[in-house]
Amino acid sequence: MNIPESYQDLFKDEAKAYLYLATIMPDGTPQVTPVWFSMDEKYLLINTAEGRTKDLNMQARPNVALVIQDPIDPYRYVQIRGQVAERTTEGADAHIHALSQKYRGKAWIIPPGEKRLLFKISIDKLSGR
Secondary structure, eight states: OOOOGGGGGGGSGGGOOOEEEEEEOTTSOEEEEEEOOEEOSSOEEEEEETTSHHHHHHHHOOEEEEEEEOSSOTTOEEEEEEEEEEEESTTHHHHHHHHHHHHHSSOOOOOTTOOEEEEEEEEEEEEEO
């Protein structure tokens, strides 16, 4: 999906905007988590550790809603509806290190035994304010 020019800045690394990820719990209630993100040519990319709530929810129910909020103007945002296209460990460690550099300016320390996951999320619908 093409992102309208008026919102493209929110997707750039320089913005350091957070993405609010909404998943659905087993009882049908929503669960929202602020996460770091990046984008490739086709997908929004988020990273988490295996077994976390968002991981379990997206495995069972791949439809998600997301909001990227402008860090300078909190009333400016992009709302996205999409679905998980892929869940993989391939490239997940490198991705969390890149995200940590983007948001914190230093490498991420992966705790012993933690398995990182990379989620590729397709954009089905996008609107903004």
